[in-house]
Amino acid sequence: MPVTLKDIAEAAGVTIATASRSLTGAYGVHRATRERVLAVAERLKYRPNRVARGLATGRSHTLGLVISDIRNPFFAELARGAEDAACAAGCEVILCNSDLDCDKQMSYTQSLLEKRVDGIIMNSVAGLSRAQQQQLEDCGAPIVLLNRPRGTLNFSTVCTDNARGGELAGEYLARLGHRVIAHLTGPKDHGNLSDRCSGFLKGIQARRTGVEPIIIHGDHTFHGGYEMARKLFTRRRDVTAIFAGNDVIAFGVVRAAIENGLRIPDDLSLVGFDNVELSGILHPPLTTVHQPKYEIGQAAVEILLRLSKDTNGRTPEHRLLGVQLIERQSCRSLKR
Amino acid sequence: MPVTLKDIAEAAGVTIATASRSLTGAYGVHRATRERVLAVAERLKYRPNRVARGLATGRSHTLGLVISDIRNPFFAELARGAEDAACAAGCEVILCNSDLDCDKQMSYTQSLLEKRVDGIIMNSVAGLSRAQQQQLEDCGAPIVLLNRPRGTLNFSTVCTDNARGGELAGEYLARLGHRVIAHLTGPKDHGNLSDRCSGFLKGIQARRTGVEPIIIHGDHTFHGGYEMARKLFTRRRDVTAIFAGNDVIAFGVVRAAIENGLRIPDDLSLVGFDNVELSGILHPPLTTVHQPKYEIGQAAVEILLRLSKDTNGRTPEHRLLGVQLIERQSCRSLKR
DNA sequence: CTGAAAGCGCTAACAG
DNA sequence: CTGTTAGCGCTTTCAG
Numbered sequence: 001m002p003v004t005l006k007d008i009a010e011a012a013g014v015t016i017a018t019a020s021r022s023l024t025g026a027y028g029v030h031r032a033t034r035e036r037v038l039a040v041a042e043r044l045k046y047r048p049n050r051v052a053r054g055l056a057t058g059r060s061h062t063l064g065l066v067i068s069d070i071r072n073p074f075f076a077e078l079a080r081g082a083e084d085a086a087c088a089a090g091c092e093v094i095l096c097n098s099d100l101d102c103d104k105q106m107s108y109t110q111s112l113l114e115k116r117v118d119g120i121i122m123n124s125v126a127g128l129s130r131a132q133q134q135q136l137e138d139c140g141a142p143i144v145l146l147n148r149p150r151g152t153l154n155f156s157t158v159c160t161d162n163a164r165g166g167e168l169a170g171e172y173l174a175r176l177g178h179r180v181i182a183h184l185t186g187p188k189d190h191g192n193l194s195d196r197c198s199g200f201l202k203g204i205q206a207r208r209t210g211v212e213p214i215i216i217h218g219d220h221t222f223h224g225g226y227e228m229a230r231k232l233f234t235r236r237r238d239v240t241a242i243f244a245g246n247d248v249i250a251f252g253v254v255r256a257a258i259e260n261g262l263r264i265p266d267d268l269s270l271v272g273f274d275n276v277e278l279s280g281i282l283h284p285p286l287t288t289v290h291q292p293k294y295e296i297g298q299a300a301v302e303i304l305l306r307l308s309k310d311t312n313g314r315t316p317e318h319r320l321l322g323v324q325l326i327e328r329q330s331c332r333s334l335k336r
Numbered sequence: 337m338p339v340t341l342k343d344i345a346e347a348a349g350v351t352i353a354t355a356s357r358s359l360t361g362a363y364g365v366h367r368a369t370r371e372r373v374l375a376v377a378e379r380l381k382y383r384p385n386r387v388a389r390g391l392a393t394g395r396s397h398t399l400g401l402v403i404s405d406i407r408n409p410f411f412a413e414l415a416r417g418a419e420d421a422a423c424a425a426g427c428e429v430i431l432c433n434s435d436l437d438c439d440k441q442m443s444y445t446q447s448l449l450e451k452r453v454d455g456i457i458m459n460s461v462a463g464l465s466r467a468q469q470q471q472l473e474d475c476g477a478p479i480v481l482l483n484r485p486r487g488t489l490n491f492s493t494v495c496t497d498n499a500r501g502g503e504l505a506g507e508y509l510a511r512l513g514h515r516v517i518a519h520l521t522g523p524k525d526h527g528n529l530s531d532r533c534s535g536f537l538k539g540i541q542a543r544r545t546g547v548e549p550i551i552i553h554g555d556h557t558f559h560g561g562y563e564m565a566r567k568l569f570t571r572r573r574d575v576t577a578i579f580a581g582n583d584v585i586a587f588g589v590v591r592a593a594i595e596n597g598l599r600i601p602d603d604l605s606l607v608g609f610d611n612v613e614l615s616g617i618l619h620p621p622l623t624t625v626h627q628p629k630y631e632i633g634q635a636a637v638e639i640l641l642r643l644s645k646d647t648n649g650r651t652p653e654h655r656l657l658g659v660q661l662i663e664r665q666s667c668r669s670l671k672r
Numbered sequence: 673c674t675g676a677a678a679g680c681g682c683t684a685a686c687a688g
Numbered sequence: 689c690t691g692t693t694a695g696c697g698c699t700t701t702c703a704g
Contacts, residue, residue: 002476004697015675020699030673050450051396052697054387055680062430062451071416071613076407083406083433092447094398095431097419111428114386115398140338222617251617258619277407278614281558281587283594340681351691356683366689388681391696 003044012040023048054116063304064112064120066096066105067146073276074246074293078146081297082121089305091118102127106135113139119304121297125149126191142307142314144300147191156307156316158299162192163199165289165323169243169271170203172287172325173211177334178241178269180212184228184253185245186220193220193245196273200243220245225252233260240334241269247276247288254282269331285328292321339380348376359384390452399640400448400456402432402441403482409612410582410629414482417633418457425641427454438463442471449475455640457633461485462527478643478650480636483527492643492652494635498531499538501625501659505579505607506539508623508661509547513670514577514605516548520564520589521581522556529556529581532609536579556581561588569596576605576670583608583615583624590618605667621664628657 009019014033021029022037023046040046054060063086067075079095086093094115096108100123112120119142125133126149136143137154144156173181183200186193197215204211214236218228225244229252232239244250250272254264262268264284272279272288279286303317345355350369357365358373359382376382390396399422403411415431422429430451432444436459448456455478461469462485472479473490480492509517519536522529533551540547550572554564561580565588568575580586586608590600598604600620608615608624615622639653 006697016698017676017700018674020697021674024699028673033673047446047450049391049452049697050447051387051390051452052680053699055385055391055682056697056699058680060387065431069416070406070419071409071412073407073409073412076409076412079431080405080407080433083431087432092430092432092451094428095401095415095419096423096428097416110383111386114383115428116385116387254619255617281591283590283619342681352682353684353692354690357690360683364689369689385681388696389683391698392681392683394696 002049003046004049005046008037008040008044008046011044012037058116059118059308060116061091062094062115062117063091063301064094064096064109064117066098066108066112066120066122068100068123069097070095073278074274074291077276077293078297081294082301083297084294085298085301086305089301091301091305098123100124100127102129102132106132109136109139113141117141118308119143121300121304122146124191125153125155126189142304142316144303144317146296146300148195148318148320149191154316156303157318158296158303158321159192159319160291160296160321161323162195163202165273165291166196166199166201166243167203168199168323168325169196169273169289170200171205172203172327173241173243173269173271173331174204174209176241176269176331179210179334180214180236180239181241181243182214182216182232182236182239183243183245184216184218184225184232184249186217186224186249188217190220196245214239220249222248222252222255225249226256227252229253229256230260233257233262239268241271241331243271243273245273247272247274247279247286250279250286250288251282254286265330265332271325271331275326280328284330287328287330288326290324290326292323295321338385339382340385341382344373344376344380344382347380348373394452395454395644396452397427398430398451398453399427399637400430400432400445400453402434402444402448402456402458404436404459405433406431408584409614410610410627413612413629414633417630418637419633420630421634421637422641425637427637427641434459436460436463438465438468442468445472445475449477453477454644455479457636457640458482460527461489461491462525478640478652480639482632482636484531484654484656485527490652492639493654494632494639494657495528495655496627496632496657497659498528499535501609501627502532502535502537502579503539504535504659504661505532505609505625506536507541508539508663509577509579509605509607509667510540510545512577512605512667515546515670516550516572516575517577517579518550518552518568518572518575519579519581520552520554520561520568520585522553522560522585524553526556532581550575556585558584558588558591561585562592563588565589565592566596569593569598576603577607577667578604579607579609581609583610583612583622586615586622586624587618590622601666601668607661607667611662616664620666623664623666624662626660626662628659631657
């Protein structure tokens with residue numbers, strides 16, 4: 001049976017009120033008594049019951065992290081950033097894998113709210129019905145989203161500048177002299193990927209440079225990248241560069257290229273997006289747009305922590321994090 | 337202000353006791369009243385406060401997962417298995433990254449215990465002092481370890497059969513006709529890796545086959561693999577095969593091989609361990625020992641859940657999960 | 673500065 | 689079958 005506040009109060013010859021005050025470091029306790037209490041607590045190896053404390057204070061010092069899948073290295077890195085930031089602030093993080101399934105997302109958030117978490121980080125609410133989104137908005141706990149949703153929702157957001165990232169990739173390939181550039185991306189309505197796509201179109205400046213963009217939609221997975229690339233190779237042998245919507249798609253492209261006897265970068269230039277750890281390891285090392293994944297997680301937690309303090313004025317906060325083109329060895333210039 | 341049990345009791349014209357009984361589905365409630373309560377709860381969108389429930393019942397329906405780093409794909413997969421199993425049982429998982437730092441490990445478990453988690457999954461307690469280990473043993477909550485510690489500790493364990501995995505790798509390479517085989521592994525005292533090493537030595541059956549094993553210790557990371565391989569290549573040009581202690585080490589070997597102009601599998605055969613997703617994507621696809629990562633996570637949660645029920649007879653449970661050699665294209669036979 | 677007492681929201685005997 | 693009554697362990701007024 002764990003030792004409780006009552007135990008240490010008795011042992012120290014005070015009431016549990018002063019014991020509590022001493023332990024929580026509140027003002028208004030004689031120094032001597034506080035030290036006495038602390039000593040007893042130490043001796044008895046007292047461990048406060050945070051469940052009880054949570055019930056009394058209404059704050060659980062716990063955050064919820066609802067992502068699609070922790071096995072996705074992007075989210076693993078993000079989760080690590082979030083967890084480090086939470087840990088530094090004395091909070092814990094509950095991990096939830098939603099697979100972007102609406103029902104799972106809703107039931108996870110429901111459970112988290114029942115546990116009275118101080119805030120929730122979520123992938124995206126794009127797939128949810130309007131009613132579900134509304135339900136989340138007035139759930140009481142602050143929520144930060146990992147994309148930039150259209151519409152004026154009452155959520156905070158942390159997101160990398162996807163449009164700018166796409167633009168960087170487009171500019172870069174156009175500058176290298178590529179004139180037929182394919183962009184392999186995910187489904188049309190995927191917020192982040194769509195932003196990368198429009199950024200890419202802006203970046204190539206087709207009117208001025210005469211670059212022909214080929215946009216292909218598919219699964220934003222390794223297999224999806226592989227399939228999209230395979231089809232592309234049979235249809236358009238004149239493509240000299242590909243911008244993949246993310247690194248994993250790019251890896252699929254690499255595989256398809258190898259199978260088609262295309263060499264990277266000699267026959268085909270390739271740019272990814274994310275800069276997952278693997279991208280630097282792969283052969284050839286992938287040129288890609290770096291996304292500050294760890295920092296996204298950190299920022300989301302910071303926002304949540306701040307928001308969970310002012311219970312009154314909860315103005316949502318929005319952060320757009322910068323991107324960076326990491327030039328490695330998967331692209332070559334077509335200019336002599 | 338969230339609606340409480342009291343609210344719905346009043347609205348339904350019963351006491352909170354019957355309300356509670358109706359909601360928790362306990363026996364001894366008239367069907368009609370139960371349904372009335374349920375209807376009211378539904379209408380008022382009642383959400384039980386699990387913190388309060390936890391305080392009253394002593395069970396939090398929360399598990400702690402203390403691993404070294406979620407960015408390690410091995411742990412990500414394991415975490416996913418654990419989370420899925422927990423979710424299916426109506427539990428949540430708190431994620432903690434310890435970096436295998438003793439202090440962090442202890443303070444995380446401390447916090448988890450203060451939150452009254454129903455159980456904890458831990459990487460390993462090998463680095464902890466005897467006193468710290470003892471402290472964990474009588475912490476009250478069941479703990480399952482992800483390795484097979486020496487000594488008779490009061491912990492449960494879930495672990496893959498590392499020795500058998502090493503043996504499979506050794507047998508395989510010897511059978512292909514390799515006669516000088518290097519094993520690149522981590523520090524000497526790393527339980528799991530040591531088991532793989534001894535398994536490997538058993539597998540090659542040096543006495544019968546005449547295989548010469550070369551054991552090299554280093555960092556069990558990409559960089560470590562790269563460094564160990566580089567040194568090896570300068571010292572022993574007669575090595576024709578390498579068994580890497582894990583896939584990440586193997587990736588480092590691949591990189592070093594490329595830089596040294598060695599082709600895999602033509603000039604060098606390579607076997608990994610773990611079968612991380614990447615290993616099938618890499619070029620050439622890596623032959624490796626498959627470890628059921630997802631299942632480890634699942635099994636650990638199952639054990640914890642079972643143990644957290646019988647508060648009395650808590651006999652630790654030990655599970656050793658099978659391994660499998662996944663033959664891909666990173667090895668070749670030296671026999672004609 | 674410290675004690676007494678009222679909750680936080682829910683569960684679980686124990687009566688009726 | 690339902691109500692009454694104690695708590696669970698801690699925080700936090702409100703008095704003294």
